[in-house]
Amino acid sequence: METIVTNQEFEWRGILNSSYKSVVKSNFYKNKPSSLFGVKQQIKSAQQKLNSGIEIALKVCAFVILLITVYS
Numbered sequence: 446m447e448t449i450v451t452n453q454e455f456e457w458r459g460i461l462n463s464s465y466k467s468v469v470k471s472n473f474y475k476n477k478p479s480s481l482f483g484v485k486q487q488i489k490s491a492q493q494k495l496n497s498g499i500e501i502a503l504k505v506c507a508f509v510i511l512l513i514t515v516y517s
Contacts, residue, residue: 473490
């Protein structure tokens, strides 16, 4: 696995500060996997992001329906 290093300045307030997370996230998506495991991990990550978006939409719809039925 290759390490991608970017030239950015960090303010170390903690290990999970927002600039660190954004750099890690961008490097994760820019990295092209060269192994089967890496390809599988990218597929799982994409599926998880899609599922969480669908879950949020369903929860919002259920909440709106509940509000409509309560106040009607």
